[in-house]
Amino acid sequence: MIKLDSKIPEGLVAEKWDNYKAHQNLVNPSNKRKLDIIVVGTGLAGGAAAASFGELGFKVKVFCYQDSPRRAHSIAAQGGINAAKNYPNDGDSIYRLFYDTVKGGDYRAREANVFRLAQVSNDIIDQCVAQGVPFAREYGGLLSNRSFGGAQVSRTFYARGQTGQQLLLGAYGALNRQIHLGTVEMHNRTEMMDIVIVDGKTRGIVTRNLVTGEIKAHFAHAVVLATGGYGNVFFLSTNAMGSNGSAAWKAYKKGAFFANPCFVQIHPTCIPVHGDFQSKLTLMSESLRNDGRIWTPKKKEDAEAIRAGKKKPTDLSEDEKDYYLERRYPAFGNLVPRDVASRAAKERCDSGYGVGTGQAVYLDFKTSIERLGEKVIADRYGNLFQMYEKIVDENPYKTPMMIYPAIHYTMGGTWVDYELQTTIKGLFSTGEANFSDHGANRLGASALMQGLADGYFVIPYTIQNFLADEIHTPRMNPNEVKEFIEAKEAVVAHVNKLMSVNGNRSVDSIHKELGHIMWDYVGMARNKEGLNTAIEKLIALRKEFWKNVKVPGTSEGLNIELEKANRVADFIELGELMARDALHREESCGGHFREEHQTTEGEAMRNDQDFTYVAAWEYKGIDNLPELHKEELKYEAIEVKVRNYK
């Protein structure tokens, strides 16, 4: 068994990053010009990394499947970005941000990484302001903060309900500047199809141009994946339609370990599913829970009457409503962390108290409107209320919103060491694509922080420790080197295979079936029997896919069905790994809830004795079981406790 080396630097947790930087290898300016880096993905992590590499003087190639780097799904993040600035003077510190993040992650994140994240969080805010990101400000002209998910301090910086957009546009601007200066070469509408390994090191990728269909190999001294999460395994999620796990999956199949795949975050406040044709779930910002109260009817008859359309939620008197979060968690009430709120909603709906289609609960602003007036509520949430009304055609000022949990973020991802390097040398993974910082559950406003931390302030350092040894490696011609030619041929063969199945099922119909299996058995609550069923069904679905999928048209030119087929094929395999990981993890922690492991009151029960480790899976061939490697998690700066929100 290979021992995973997480390369955590020596010293106290607060000194590790400084120690690392003080002793790492760097590349001198004249050598930087001779080194090529490929970045896949242009979200916060990828965009920031590519721009920073360009500024340092490396030659960079960037790839994204969208028509512009600005479209990456980081853009959809609404709420904000955390930093330990302590501007409000409310007692925040780097340690506290670190502590909250580890605790929020249910003690399954790597301490050293999270501390570094908290350390660089302040630099991110400075950087973004310097780029012209218009964060919200107070009348005095200084930056405004708000409170967010679970923290006891106000440390979230925001730009209305569009923080992700503004941060991404900042990184995109920095990237544009480098493209203009010629250090970065941008490839839009191009999808990574595989990585290329030469002598044990990642030396490039193979891509497919989504417009022309051209398959091409590209050389680089190192490759950085910044390809986001794999939430679309569930078909319905808050991810963008094109978000996919293929880059991470291809890397996995080439030898990069995949860590904690079963850790998926389910966001409690999304607009509920309303029909089979539905393609996408829309998130309503978590900030709504600051003033909204969540409830279902107390009596089943009322719930049934509402579902049948015989009663309206406004017909119910106060004592006919069950504010179940306030009832179950009096200390945190409606502001319990995401995983807790999501499970509670599911419990109510499964017990027959759901409204709407039966898979929804109410988020009610009546009390707040009475207390603060409609104007204050409109100031705070006007744009969200408007969005809700456009989608659902109901006025949330008059009738309570309906919400239901939805797949939102994947904490799991490619295993990386402290340097964000995967188990394949020269292959790095950043942002949501890696697993490192959020443990089993991510806190609100931390995804943006991690993406930018990795992109601006971590990988530009750590990649040099690798590249310093590569200055004598000459550039390779992908048309001449055997490994590149073979990798390209393999991709062509894979595409031809997808085209040649020529069955009678659309890609979407298979993807929807996959989504149903995942949601039913590997969703919010999991159990041994269900997970075994899921694995069986997923293996069958994989066979069905390769026997019966229909991809029309040709492999040349634009072919959207082909793009989707390539991604769904990977999703099916990834789903199976998620189920296997969920099955092996005999505990409930964070977003992973095993029904066998709960208290009598239905709360999650962690098993620190046996599972305080990162599960890193190694690919052993499609018909063999993956091999589990364990990275033990050691907590030196934090005492591991039971999370309690009562």
Place this chain on the structure above:
Amino acid sequence: MDLKLKIWRQKDAKAKGQFELYSLNNITKDSSFLEMMDVLNEQLLSQGIEPVAFDHDCREGICGMCSLFINGRAHGPDTEITTCQLHMRKFKDGETITVEPWRSNGFPIIKDLMVDRTAYDKILQAGGYVSVNTGGVPDANAIPISKEVADEAMDAATCIGCGACVATCKNSSAMLFVSNKVSQLALLPQGKAEASRRAKAMVSKMDELGFGNCTNTGACEVECPKGISISHIARLNREFLMATAKE
């Protein structure tokens, strides 16, 4: 509801396109416009017809990837909304819906309803940023910025780069798009240092890429899914004229 769809089909950039008429039945009014298009594509697939290509990604109105000129209007008959958030309840049962791609020299068609908007990237590459490197910047609170200025900059910055302004402008002018970035960065002290250079570089790139000239009709702000005001165009004009005057 039952619908007739008159959709522009075009094999690739060079091919000649034409409208095709499709019938679609049993669409629920609660589905979004793009979900209706998904259903259409499933139907076409089952009939052995190649699905209609159209751009979309986040489906929550922020990425700016979806486009479509629906029944004569960019992003369809609703206001302050992108196509992905447009719902079928805005249409009548039995209606014929005309769906066309954005039309502009600056946005050549790639296939069917999909257009190439890299012109927008190129305009921003010409100068739509503050020239700072990563690291070595002052503390975020070092320069106070009044709330009004920050809010106005944010108004401009909400642009999603979808191209509706160009699509709807009778002149295919990209001025609203260009003005958003120029205005945002001209307002903020961080961007002021290179405001003149930025305005000139971006306008020059915009002209080069074949967009038309703004005649201040204001159609763009009506169709802008983020409701961005053409007052930002006035600021762009001001910045550009001042920059020229300084020469």
Place this chain on the structure above:
Amino acid sequence: MSGFLSSSIGKKFFMSITGLFLVVFLLVHLTANLALLFGPNAFNIVSHFMGTNPLIQIMQPILAAGFIVHIIYATFLTLQNQKARGNDGYAKVVNSHQSSWASKNMYILGSLVLTFLVLHILNFFWKIKVTGSPLLAEVEVNGEAMENAYALVAALFTDQKLGLVYSLVYIFGAIALAFHLTHGFWSAFQTLGMSNDIWRKRWTVLGYLFAFAVGGGFAIIPLFLMLFA
């Protein structure tokens, strides 16, 4: 500077400057013409002043140049704008109700105004300056001899056969001009960058007031002459 001339904002700058210059001209021209309402003597005095004042004479070619620049740039911009749509236009376009009809048809309105202008010059300016007319026989006002411009104008609108037609054409010209101004006025300030959310409303209101004052002022003259001269 050459970059400025060829840039879209540069071209529009000249449209605005010449447009605003023509706005000033309209104001002067209307003020002078309104003298018609005060009888032959009043108008003849104003007309004589306009025909002999050295400053006005200097301004005449500049005014003509202003017109020409405005028209040439308008043509150039319009052609460029039409090309920008590409080969295939839209099959269906719904004009959004919030942008005015005039703003989308400035070139048509401008062409109408130009057509009218040619007729207007042939009717009066050409006759006074070049061909002459028996109607212009000298009259004496306040002891000074001058051309009887009033007679020339009055004759046109009171003509037995064509008076009504001319009146209608002139009224129509005034309406086209008014619509042109409803957009042109505020648009000039917008292009010069002298606008924001507050001033835009002010310029628009002012523009409408100006447009209707100018249009109405010019339309009153043929009506007045037809009815009272």
